[in-house]
Amino acid sequence: MKKLENIILIDTSLGACSAAAFKGDACAVRSEMKAHGQSELLVPMMQEVMAELSLEYKALDAVIVTMGPGAFTGLRIGLSSARALALSADIALYGMSSLQAMALSALDGRKDVERLRVLIDPRRDDYYMQDFDCKGMPLNEAQLVDGHAACQDLDALDMICGDAAERFSQRELENLSSNSMQKINYGFNSADLLCIGSIIKMHPEYLSDQVEPIYLRGADISQSKKTYRTLASD
Known part of the structure; x- marks a missing residue:
């Protein structure tokens, strides 16, 4: 291209x-x-x-x-x-x-990052997660994970970034060493x-010419709270 x-x-x-x-x-x-x-x-x-x-x-x-x-x-x-x-x-x-966009932004001008993890907030208790190399290329598939999975292999990372990074650092504090905490970049x-x-x-x-939404989970669907009156039959 x-x-x-x-x-x-x-x-x-x-x-x-x-x-x-x-x-x-x-x-x-x-x-x-x-x-x-x-x-x-x-x-x-x-x-x-x-x-x-x-x-x-x-x-x-x-x-x-x-x-x-x-x-x-x-x-x-x-x-x-x-x-x-x-x-x-x-x-x-x-x-x-969106995960790769965050990775590229976080990597811009940085020469001290070999591997980073991007966390996006799905507005639930879990995370959209993917790891990238120093050139912003994905190292694994994008996933929807819980907090425990998001804490895996932290020692292999040089940075954690994304709009869920702050929530991650607060909720998973007991699983994060002081060294890991220094890797977190809240900003995007x-x-x-x-x-x-x-x-x-x-x-x-x-870029991809296959332009389709990346969802990773189903839509939030809530049942109607309306009550309906049942008509009595003869």
């Missing part, structure tokens, strides 16, 4: 709504922490970053979207918007795992799309 010059990058998978556009060396980003109402925010954000760079949709080389794991509704909004744009503008569509901001976009512009091998 050739290097990408003009791209738009969309992320709605992690409790935020974000869009970043790149035109050569110039870039523009909009990001807002918002777990709900992303469908109303995303398209205006996309329009704003494109307008800031005076970039036409037909001039884009690709639309790139994070595929999860993450929030179900957010994933559907981001993926459907990316597909609609790619189809209407007749441009390429690529996806990237959706504005890191600028960092991620710059990396994948130069290294499109991180």
Whole structure:
């Protein structure tokens, strides 16, 4: 795959709504922490970053979207918007795992990390987890794991990062040595799309042309609490 010059990058998978556009060396980003109402925010954000760079949709080389794991509704909004744009503008569509996006952001500029673990918060007591090497390439399959499994092989890691890293450090404190605690990087901001976009512009091998949501678990479905009156039969 050739290097990408003009791209738009969309992320709605992690409790935020974000869009970043790149035109050569110039870039523009909009990001807002918002777990709900992303469908109303995303398209205006996309329009704003494109307008800031005076970039036409037909001039884009690709639309790139994070595929999860993450929030179900957010994933559907981001993926459907990316597909609609790619189809209407007749441009390429690529996806990237949200776990790998976090790994690439955490690794940027670091030369002291050989192996890191990314933990994403599914808003339950467990974690989406995957390990990556120093180049941001996956070392195992993405998994949904409990706290015990997330504590395995900590001595082999140089860093733990992701939006669930803080919860992990608090809940699994008794399983973490002081050395392990020093490895935890709490930070991930959706504005890191600028960092991620710059990396994948130069290294499109991180992208997948198989753009499908990565769920790892079933949807949360709750039964209706309404009560219904049964009509007596004759």
